[in-house]
Amino acid sequence: MTRLSKIEGVAAPLPIANLDTDQIIPKQFLRRIDKAGLADGILYDMRFDSNGDKRGDFVLNQPAYADSKILVAGQNFGCGSSREHAVWGLLEFGIKAVIAPSFGEIFYSNAMNNNLLLVALEENAVEAILRDVINPQYSQICIDIEAMTVRSHSQSASFSLSERHRRMFLEGLDMIGATLSMEDQIRAFAQAHWQHKPWLKDIAATTRKRLV
Amino acid sequence: MSTSTQTSKTLYEKLVETHTVARLDDQNVLLYADLHIMNEYTSPQAFAGLAQTGRKVLQPGQNLAVVDHIIPTHPTTIRVIQDADSALQASNLKRNCEMHGIPFYDANDRYQGVEHVIVPEHGMVRPGMVILCGDSHTTTYGALGALGFGIGTSEVEHVLATQTLVYRLARTMRIHVSGRLPFGTTSKDLILMIIRKISAQGARGYAVEFCGEAIHALSIEARFALCNMAVEAGARGALIAPDQMAFDYLTQRCPDLKGESLAQALNDWRHLRSDAGATFDAEYSFDAADVEPYVTWGTSPDQAIPITGCIPELSSIEDETERQTVDRALRYTRLSPGSALEGVPVQHIFIGSCTNARIEDLRAVAEVVKGRKVAKHVRAMIVPGSGEVRRQAEVEGLADIFLDAGFEWRQPGCSMCLAMNDDVLAPGIRCASTTNRNFEGRQGREAITHLMSPAMAAAAAVTGCITDVRNLGA
Numbered sequence A: 001m002t003r004l005s006k007i008e009g010v011a012a013p014l015p016i017a018n019l020d021t022d023q024i025i026p027k028q029f030l031r032r033i034d035k036a037g038l039a040d041g042i043l044y045d046m047r048f049d050s051n052g053d054k055r056g057d058f059v060l061n062q063p064a065y066a067d068s069k070i071l072v073a074g075q076n077f078g079c080g081s082s083r084e085h086a087v088w089g090l091l092e093f094g095i096k097a098v099i100a101p102s103f104g105e106i107f108y109s110n111a112m113n114n115n116l117l118l119v120a121l122e123e124n125a126v127e128a129i130l131r132d133v134i135n136p137q138y139s140q141i142c143i144d145i146e147a148m149t150v151r152s153h154s155q156s157a158s159f160s161l162s163e164r165h166r167r168m169f170l171e172g173l174d175m176i177g178a179t180l181s182m183e184d185q186i187r188a189f190a191q192a193h194w195q196h197k198p199w200l201k202d203i204a205a206t207t208r209k210r211l212v
Numbered sequence B: 001m002s003t004s005t006q007t008s009k010t011l012y013e014k015l016v017e018t019h020t021v022a023r024l025d026d027q028n029v030l031l032y033a034d035l036h037i038m039n040e041y042t043s044p045q046a047f048a049g050l051a052q053t054g055r056k057v058l059q060p061g062q063n064l065a066v067v068d069h070i071i072p073t074h075p076t077t078i079r080v081i082q083d084a085d086s087a088l089q090a091s092n093l094k095r096n097c098e099m100h101g102i103p104f105y106d107a108n109d110r111y112q113g114v115e116h117v118i119v120p121e122h123g124m125v126r127p128g129m130v131i132l133c134g135d136s137h138t139t140t141y142g143a144l145g146a147l148g149f150g151i152g153t154s155e156v157e158h159v160l161a162t163q164t165l166v167y168r169l170a171r172t173m174r175i176h177v178s179g180r181l182p183f184g185t186t187s188k189d190l191i192l193m194i195i196r197k198i199s200a201q202g203a204r205g206y207a208v209e210f211c212g213e214a215i216h217a218l219s220i221e222a223r224f225a226l227c228n229m230a231v232e233a234g235a236r237g238a239l240i241a242p243d244q245m246a247f248d249y250l251t252q253r254c255p256d257l258k259g260e261s262l263a264q265a266l267n268d269w270r271h272l273r274s275d276a277g278a279t280f281d282a283e284y285s286f287d288a289a290d291v292e293p294y295v296t297w298g299t300s301p302d303q304a305i306p307i308t309g310c311i312p313e314l315s316s317i318e319d320e321t322e323r324q325t326v327d328r329a330l331r332y333t334r335l336s337p338g339s340a341l342e343g344v345p346v347q348h349i350f351i352g353s354c355t356n357a358r359i360e361d362l363r364a365v366a367e368v369v370k371g372r373k374v375a376k377h378v379r380a381m382i383v384p385g386s387g388e389v390r391r392q393a394e395v396e397g398l399a400d401i402f403l404d405a406g407f408e409w410r411q412p413g414c415s416m417c418l419a420m421n422d423d424v425l426a427p428g429i430r431c432a433s434t435t436n437r438n439f440e441g442r443q444g445r446e447a448i449t450h451l452m453s454p455a456m457a458a459a460a461a462v463t464g465c466i467t468d469v470r471n472l473g474a
Ligand code: SF4
Pocket: B069, B114, B115, B116, B135, B137, B352, B353, B354, B355, B413, B414, B417, B418, B436
């Protein structure tokens, strides 16, 4: 995992409430078994019309926002389907952070697990930042992960990040490796658990055997 | 979540506590998963991650996988996946399962079906379990008092390697529903009403416990539909304390439990309820008498109205952002502010998905369509939730009713719930659907989805437009 302490760049305004992961990456881009090429699908129906031509009026198609690193979005961004492809695709597209009043829960975990920074701010604060970045001249934003602050042209705000997530960004962390260091504890837990609830041991394997 | 020093606990707190391997910090625990379910499209990169790091699956017998999202549902005997990428996803999943010894349900397995339909129907969901799956509708299992929720692919890899999850504790919410559901309404209407009232993010961050007379009067299958859609309000879990109805359902489906072992299990399950003095971080109460058949008009599940109601007028919405949201949704669904939904013509009917494609749903559809015909110019398909559901419907004669009425009677799968296989709507097609999401493009680019109950979708099938099933007459 890479380390990351600061994110700076152009931010694109995308003030749409409940922008779900189906829209962030439509299903036709989920057919592969690897993570490559997902940027092509990002916000596909917004970026392209039904003939596959670029929609010139969509913000990310405008030259001033073509290299956006940050999205400033509406509430409940990333709600819906658990597809982590939404996060992989945004990263491949060049997005490193999303600022919004709130985020879908599974999307939040997915993003954190991939170092896509999600910054939740009060609705008013997001609206103030939107008013800045809507003007291409004022679209630069700087996010300091160490200090947990966001600065736009006229605004500055603090955000919170759990200590765990902050460390994941700043130090890079192999989560599975960390958990596997507790493997003995996990095995012991399972043994005790099954002692009390023997009907849970190998429940999938036992059922599969019964259903031949 | 409240601290562990208090004595009265919610059901959610009890489930988390009995699955906590270690407390990691004040917000996170290492949570043990009794069962982990995988499908073909959110797991490949997790298996690839394991391969890259040379890690093994810690407890293969607590995992299972099923091919359900991408498979065709045409009514042929042997199903062949034509799309090369999708075929690779299916064969890749099979190979990964074989390599790691994980129980697997292939496209042509007689028990294949939508993951959230097949897992409980074979007794793999038991009260008190923690169940994870790379799919947001894992909340379904709360209907039997199991804590289920969706995870992402990085987490799938973590669970495969460790059988645990680094889990951020949720806040607790209780939703009490008094009274009884009126004639012509179902748990689907109830949950659409609740989501409409609390919003698509009203339960975000919460594990929701449903309780009250109306909830316990619901059949287990109706409870699945309710808990399934709790995630559409953003819930991180949905729970119903198991009662006698749940125990009866389980006793039929867990042949490994009998005599002494069944008594031991029942004794454990009876304790799975929130203590009398337990406190919740948020509470709501609703009266089931207020429920009417609900139908969505927009592109988010909270954009729903009773069939007797009207779509909001833009001028009545004070909040600017909300007005824009409604305006955007109505442009997409090609409907006018202030208009009614009743009478809006539909071109397609889809009865399926992990929300409403179980046997009781199909019985409800059959009751409406028996002796009637699907309206001209309407294409109506029924995609049963599983092979078992399909066979049961054939045994009961439901399939004949559907075929006589002019429905397509198809093979099980997710199908047009997310249209990842070849069941995709054309632009502008309006669909009455028993599924759970009416997002833009969900059933096909520019296709329009109206969520509703199976009986309401059946009524739309025979009249060709959105119809109040209560007025259809016997
Ligand atoms: S039926 Fe729909 S909601 Fe359920 S698992 Fe399949 S795609 Fe997801």
